[in-house]
Amino acid sequence: MLDTPDHSDILARDKALTLAALAATSWCARGSAAVPTGGTLVERAMLAASWASRARRSYGLPALSPADLLACLEQPVSDWLPDGGAFNLVEGGQPTPICQDLADDAGTSPLAEIEQRIIRDVMRHLLGRADGAAAYTAFRRFLVEHAHAESSAAAAAAQSVGVEFAQVYSHIAPAAVIARGKQSEFYPCPRCRWPMHVHGTLVSCHRSETCLAAGARFDLSEASLVGLGALPPPSPVLAQGKAALRPGIWRFTVLPGLEELDLERRLAAIDGATVMLWPFVDAYDLDVRRGEARWRIDVKDHSSAVSLARHLNDRQVTETTWIVVPDRREAQIPVLERLVARDAGYRFASSSEIVRRVKEAA
Numbered sequence: 254m255l256d257t258p259d260h261s262d263i264l265a266r267d268k269a270l271t272l273a274a275l276a277a278t279s280w281c282a283r284g285s286a287a288v289p290t291g292g293t294l295v296e297r298a299m300l301a302a303s304w305a306s307r308a309r310r311s312y313g314l315p316a317l318s319p320a321d322l323l324a325c326l327e328q329p330v331s332d333w334l335p336d337g338g339a340f341n342l343v344e345g346g347q348p349t350p351i352c353q354d355l356a357d358d359a360g361t362s363p364l365a366e367i368e369q370r371i372i373r374d375v376m377r378h379l380l381g382r383a384d385g386a387a388a389y390t391a392f393r394r395f396l397v398e399h400a401h402a403e404s405s406a407a408a409a410a411a412q413s414v415g416v417e418f419a420q421v422y423s424h425i426a427p428a429a430v431i432a433r434g435k436q437s438e439f440y441p442c443p444r445c446r447w448p449m450h451v452h453g454t455l456v457s458c459h460r461s462e463t464c465l466a467a468g469a470r471f472d473l474s475e476a477s478l479v480g481l482g483a484l485p486p487p488s489p490v491l492a493q494g495k496a497a498l499r500p501g502i503w504r505f506t507v508l509p510g511l512e513e514l515d516l517e518r519r520l521a522a523i524d525g526a527t528v529m530l531w532p533f534v535d536a537y538d539l540d541v542r543r544g545e546a547r548w549r550i551d552v553k554d555h556s557s558a559v560s561l562a563r564h565l566n567d568r569q570v571t572e573t574t575w576i577v578v579p580d581r582r583e584a585q586i587p588v589l590e591r592l593v594a595r596d597a598g599y600r601f602a603s604s605s606e607i608v609r610r611v612k613e614a615a
């Protein structure tokens with residue numbers, strides 16, 4: 254029990270992390286005119302401390318008080334929450350991007366709303382066009398494969414589905430640009446291709462927990478990048494004439510899209526399987542058929558199983574939909590099975606498990 258946490262430990266860690274991220278955003282906003290009040294901060298810190306204490310107990314660690322928890326916010330999460338992650342929730346008195354994302358996942362994220370509005374605009378524009386479904390899939394695939402792009406190619410892709418270039422792409426963020434003589438360059442993340450953030454000598458895909466965990470962290474003390482993780486250093490790209498996806502599109506289209514494309518590739522390789530990616534009018538990601546069998550698949554790459562479960566409970570479906578999580582999030586499945594209402598219409602599998610099921614279907 255001390256070294257292999259079970260579902261309830263994962264659940265406790267997940268809750269502790271989300272609540273700590275909410276407490277951290279309140280903590281950083283204290284004294285400002287922004288919404289969180291002292292009451293909210295105290296309440297969030299108490300809840301986060303109580304869930305963190307539960308998660309720590311199975312590792313034989315002492316409980317945390319709300320004050321202990323607030324004092325830990327500027328340390329790596331795994332220092333106070335076992336297996337919680339190597340990132341900080343607060344840096345220099347400000348919530349880190351990952352902290353902000355965790356807090357956003359817990360409520361309604363303005364970034365998610367922007368992304369959904371653009372996807373709705375695209376669908377409205379394509380509705381009734383004979384090639385609408387193909388154009389929609391091609392556009393989404395372009396976005397997932399081009400977190401940065403030649404501005405002209407990005408403009409053409411946006412125009413093909415009737416949206417403005419500026420709704421989807423923007424210039425390369427100054428925090429990603431490095432001046433070299435008269436030229437400006439950036440380093441794309443080797444996993445998602447979005448321009449990496451530069452902070453001192455650290456160059457990293459700092460908003461994506463998944464890219465960071467894969468090794469998208471590099472040192473720039475010398476003239477070229479040195480890897481700090483498993484990913485090889487990328488070559489620099491000239492910033493002139495390039496555009497990068499807006500943060501909401503990158504986060505809610507590209508990050509899950511990388512998983513969706515990978516699963517599409519694995520399923521399409523199965524003999525006799527047909528795979529449709531992003532069916533035009535339906536709200537799921539992959540439609541898979543093999544013989545008489547059919548699977549509606551929604552790929553979910555959320556850091557919090559608890560907020561994902563809440564989202565699914567709020568959005569029940571009439572036809573069975575498979576929620577597929579990346580293999581590295583396999584531990585979320587028993588949590589989802591327990592938290593999502595049985596009659597909500599969902600079944601759960603990891604990527605490898607759904608590939609196996611499609612292979613084995615007669």
Ligand SMILES: [Zn+2]
Nearest residue numbers: 442445458464
């Ligand atoms: Zn990345």
